[in-house]
Amino acid sequence: xxxxIDIGGFIALYIFMVTAFAGWxxxxxxxxxxxxxxxxxxxxxxxxxxxxxIFTLLNATTPLEQAxxxxxxxxxxxxxxxxxxxxxxxxxxxxTSGHAAEHHAKHARPGKRAKPTAVKAIKAKKA
Amino acid sequence: xxxTISQAIVGSIDLMAAFLLMFGLWRMSSPVTAPSGILVxxxxxxxxxxxxxxxxFSVAAAARSHLPxxxxxxxxxxxxxxxxxxxxxxxxxxxxxxxxxxxxxGMGGGAAASIAAVELFGLKTHGAIPLTVTLLGALxxxxxxxxxxxxWAKLDALLKKPLHLRGLQVxxxxxxxxxxxxxxxxxxxxxxxxxxxxxxxxxxxxxFGISLMYGVLMTLPIGGADMPVVISVYNAFxxxxxxxxxxxxxxxALMIAGMLVGAAGLLLTMLMAKAMNRSVAKIxxxxxxxxxxxxxxxxxGSLKPVQASDAGIFMRYAKSVIICPGYGLAVSQGQGKLxxxxxxxxxxxxxxxxxxxxxxxxMPGQMDVLLAEAGVPYDLIVQLxxxxxxxxxxxxxxxIGANDTVNPEARTDKTSPIFGMPxxxxxxxxxxxxxxxxxxxxxxxxxxxxxxxxxxxxVYGDASAVCVAMAEAIRGLGAPAAAA
Numbered sequence: 286x287x288x289x290i291d292i293g294g295f296i297a298l299y300i301f302m303v304t305a306f307a308g309w310x311x312x313x314x315x316x317x318x319x320x321x322x323x324x325x326x327x328x329x330x331x332x333x334x335x336x337x338x339i340f341t342l343l344n345a346t347t348p349l350e351q352a353x354x355x356x357x358x359x360x361x362x363x364x365x366x367x368x369x370x371x372x373x374x375x376x377x378x379x380x381t382s383g384h385a386a387e388h389h390a391k392h393a394r395p396g397k398r399a400k401p402t403a404v405k406a407i408k409a410k411k412a
Numbered sequence: 413x414x415x416t417i418s419q420a421i422v423g424s425i426d427l428m429a430a431f432l433l434m435f436g437l438w439r440m441s442s443p444v445t446a447p448s449g450i451l452v453x454x455x456x457x458x459x460x461x462x463x464x465x466x467x468x469f470s471v472a473a474a475a476r477s478h479l480p481x482x483x484x485x486x487x488x489x490x491x492x493x494x495x496x497x498x499x500x501x502x503x504x505x506x507x508x509x510x511x512x513x514x515x516x517x518g519m520g521g522g523a524a525a526s527i528a529a530v531e532l533f534g535l536k537t538h539g540a541i542p543l544t545v546t547l548l549g550a551l552x553x554x555x556x557x558x559x560x561x562x563x564w565a566k567l568d569a570l571l572k573k574p575l576h577l578r579g580l581q582v583x584x585x586x587x588x589x590x591x592x593x594x595x596x597x598x599x600x601x602x603x604x605x606x607x608x609x610x611x612x613x614x615x616x617x618x619x620f621g622i623s624l625m626y627g628v629l630m631t632l633p634i635g636g637a638d639m640p641v642v643i644s645v646y647n648a649f650x651x652x653x654x655x656x657x658x659x660x661x662x663x664x665a666l667m668i669a670g671m672l673v674g675a676a677g678l679l680l681t682m683l684m685a686k687a688m689n690r691s692v693a694k695i696x697x698x699x700x701x702x703x704x705x706x707x708x709x710x711x712x713g714s715l716k717p718v719q720a721s722d723a724g725i726f727m728r729y730a731k732s733v734i735i736c737p738g739y740g741l742a743v744s745q746g747q748g749k750l751x752x753x754x755x756x757x758x759x760x761x762x763x764x765x766x767x768x769x770x771x772x773x774x775m776p777g778q779m780d781v782l783l784a785e786a787g788v789p790y791d792l793i794v795q796l797x798x799x800x801x802x803x804x805x806x807x808x809x810x811x812i813g814a815n816d817t818v819n820p821e822a823r824t825d826k827t828s829p830i831f832g833m834p835x836x837x838x839x840x841x842x843x844x845x846x847x848x849x850x851x852x853x854x855x856x857x858x859x860x861x862x863x864x865x866x867x868x869x870x871v872y873g874d875a876s877a878v879c880v881a882m883a884e885a886i887r888g889l890g891a892p893a894a895a896a
Contacts, residue, residue, distance in 0.1 A: 288419035290662050294541055297659045297667065304655075304668045307434065308675030314441040317683075317770060317795045320777030323440055324680060325513045326450055328647055330433050331673040332516075333457060334523045334654045335490070336426075337661050339464040341530045342486045344475045350530050351482065355489045357526035362493025364520040365457060370501025371512050372450045378506075378784040379443040381791050 322375045329368025335361025418469035425463040426665035432456025433669050437676070443790050460665060461490070506785040507742045510643060510775035514564040517647050521556025524549055524653035525620070531660060532598075532616045540603045542660055547595040549656035551623045556649040558627030563642050566635060567774055574635030581697055584629045591622040634696065639774045641684045641695045648677025680776055687770030687796075689822075689832040713864035723810075723845045723871050724753070724882025728889065730807035730843075732763040734799065736836045737779050738772050740813015740849065746876030747786035750812065753883040754788070760886070765792055767799045767836050769817035800837050809841035811862075813848070813875050819860045828858060844868040847878045 292300070315323045338361040342354030436453025439445040465486070468479060475482065497516065504512045528550035531537050537546050565571045598615050610618075634642050651673025658666025685692045727733050735754070741747060754764050766788065772779045783793055803809060811818050818838040821828040838844050839862045846863055848870060862868055871878050 288416055288423050290419075290423065290664065292659065292662055292664065292667075300664060300667050301655065301671050304671040305675040308437075308672040309679055311434065311438050311441075311672075312676040312679045314438075316441070316443075317768070317777060318780040318790060318793055319440060319443060319446060320680065320683075321509060321513075321775055321781045322446060322450075322777070323437075323676070324644065324647055324776060325509070325516075326437060326440055326453070327651070327673040327676045328513055328517050328520070329450070329457070330437065330453060330669050331520045331647075331651045331654045333429070333433070333460060333666055333669040334520055334527070334657065335493075336460050336464040337527050337654075337657055337663060337666050338523050339461070339486050339490070340467050340661055340663070341527050342489070343467050343479070343482050344471050345482055345530065345534075346472075346474050346478055347534070350534050351478070351485060353526050353530050353533070354482075355485050357523045357530070358486055358489035359493040360519040360526065361523035362490045363497035364516050364523060365461070365497075366494040367497035367501040367512065367516040367519070369450065369454050369457070370498050371504065371509065371516070373447070373454075374502070375506070375509070375781050375784070376443075376447040376450055378781070379446070379790050380784070380787075381443075381789050 319379075322372055322379075325368060325372045325375065329365065329372055332361060332365030332368050335365050337361075415470045418466040422463050422466045425459050426663070429456040429460035429463075430665040430668045432459075434672060437672065505745075506781060507745055508568070509781060510639065510773075510778060511564050511567040513775065514560045514567060514643055514646070517643070517650050518557050518560025518564065521553045521560060521646070521650040521653055523553075524650065524657045525553030525557055525623075527657050527661070528553060528653075529616070529620065533613060535602075535612075537660060540599055543599050543602065544595075545656050546660045547598060547619070549653045549660065550620065551591060551595065552649050552656070553653035554620055554623035555627035555630065556646045556653060558624040559631040559642075559649075560627075560646045562628055562631035563639065563646065566631070567639060571632075575632040577633075580629070580633060584626065584697075587622060587626045587629060591619065591626060594619045594622065630696070638688075638695045640771055640776045640778075641681055641688075641692065643775055644677055644681040644684055645692070645696065646677075648674050648681060651675075651677055684771060684776055687834065689830070689834070713861075713866060715863055716869050717872055718845075718869045720847075720871050720873060720878045720881035721885035721888075723869065724885035725889065726843070727757060727762065727808050727810065727845075727882070728760050728886045730762055732806045733757060733765075733808045733810055734803060734806050734838075734841065735764065735766050735810045735812065736769070736772075736814050736818055736838050737766065737783070737812050738769075738814025738817060739774060740847075741875050742773060742778065742782055743813065744875040744877075746812070746874070746879050747782045747788075749876050749879035749883070751783070751786040751788050753879045753886070756883055756886045765794050765799065765802075767794055767796065767803075767838075769796050769814070769834075769836055772814060772817055796834060796836060800834075803837040803840040806841045807843065809836075809838035809844045811838050811844065811846045812879075815848075815860055816858070818862055819858065820862055821858065821860070830858065838862060839865055839868070842867065845871055847871045847873065847875050849874060 338357035342358050345351045345354045433453050433456050436449045439449030528546050531546050537543050651670050655667050655670025658670050681692055757764050768779050816830055818836050820839045822830045822833045822835045844867055
């Protein structure tokens with residue numbers, strides 16, 4: 286068995302095409318209210334370049350390659366960690382109004398009364 | 413054997429990681445599922461990073477003797493980079509989010525460019541196509557790095573004025589052309605027996621130098637309200653660079669993640685451009701020049717200043733209020749004070765909503781995040797298209813630190829630089845209060861007729877201070893009024 290990955294020119298184009306399409310569709314669903322977290326989230330996603338940096342640094346043979354490889358990993362790691370920290374912080378702030386939830390609960394059928402407690406539970410978790 | 417096993421493990425973990433990153437972004441389509449989305453993506457990323465250390469089993473023979481040193485370097489860089497950026501990302505103020513995102517984005521571009529540099533200087537890529545792709549990734553990554561740093565400096569107010577120079581756009585075009593020529597020459601000279609004018613390493617140095625310079629030159633003339641587009645473009649650029657370097661390194665996870673972000677950035681860029689009714693090319697290559705300033709005098713009416721307390725009390729007795737926040741609110745850090753005021757209005761039975769223009773602030777959606785930080789529930793935050801009809805039936809429109817996004821000229825005046833841009837219909841409300849620091853114009857440098865309209869009143873002062881004063885005025889009415 287051979288697990289060496291070998292991507293030729295056309296296969297690469299296919300991968301790029303399908304992914305670009307998927308990206309377009311996925312991002313098109315995101316409401317405008319989340320555009321800042323989305324941008325910082327996708328900023329985090331391209332931080333995966335750190336994996337390429339590690340690969341490059343491990344294969345370095347000269348001091349110059351080691352120095353540039355070190356910078357690559359350093360910057361990539363910064364991209365990943367910073368992107369994640371910032372995105373997670375922003376998303377944790379978005380909450381719905383308890384006021385509105387209670388309003389819904391008042392008008393809901395008796396069977397649906399679980400809602401306000403669920404909202405409270407989520408709020409308690411965040412606090 | 414060890415090589416095969418490690419490759420199989422890395423391969424399957426990267427496959428899973430690529431899926432989790434996509435799935436994580438998919439879950440970002442609603443504020444309810446988004447927090448778990450970033451967590452899912454984070455798990456995928458962590459797994460991919462840890463698995464990448466299994467590459468030690470399959471390094472090239474030449475690098476084997478350097479392995480202990482390289483592992484140490486990689487671990488050190490990882491710990492240092494993660495540590496500093498994590499600390500920075502946790503500490504940065506929410507109002508400084510556009511700067512932070514620009515900076516982290518530049519880091520990604522720099523990492524992609526560095527990888528390309530190792531490939532190029534080490535002569536590791538062979539053949540015209542891989543070499544071209546490496547150079548393209550290097551070019552885009554470098555532009556993203558230096559451009560993002562300039563964008564960060566601008567957003568952080570280290571660079572104040574956009575640079576307007578005659579012929580700068582032409583000069584930039586020439587610089588880009590030179591970079592492409594040098595790149596093309598590197599490909600030719602290394603893949604054919606063409607005579608070398610300069611040794612290849614030197615050519616590569618020149619190539620990186622020009623690319624970095626182009627990023628700086630391209631970003632310097634852009635400023636203010638066009639910043640959301642710039643950040644979005646560089647995000648797409650870094651994604652593209654990552655995808656291209658992923659191909660060079662034969663790593664499909666990098667290709668997928670990079671291209672995903674490239675497509676996302678492109679879509680967001682186009683949405684922003686559409687919201688401003690300007691083309692992406694115009695924003696990047698043509699700035700609002702001095703020519704945008706036109707003669708005034710056609711505007712009827714006068715500016716009518718009122719006290720913050722009067723405005724606050726008037727809104728207390730209104731039925732409905734729509735608030736249109738802009739960048740001025742972020743500058744004065746007044747979001748918390750604003751929500752305190754809003755809570756007093758709500759307690760008095762006033763219906764309050766927030767209307768968000770797509771390009772309000774310095775980053776797409778920045779106002780939404782700012783209000784979320786203050787604790788405003790997101791069901792009170794309404795986007796332009798969904799709320800614009802409501803202004804007609806609303807008692808008060810409260811404009812805070814916004815200008816061009818509420819300028820009715822965009823609807824009527826064909827000669828206006830913002831003509832055709834969708835705006836918030838604040839002028840259609842029965843009464844309009846505008847909180848503003850002074851009489852200055854907006855970023856586009858045009859006078860706003862809304863401020864002179866008969867039903868508009870100006871409240872001068874820092875947004876934060878005015879919100880406090882308005883809240884004080886309502887509290888000053890005392891308990892009997894609140895009970896009424």
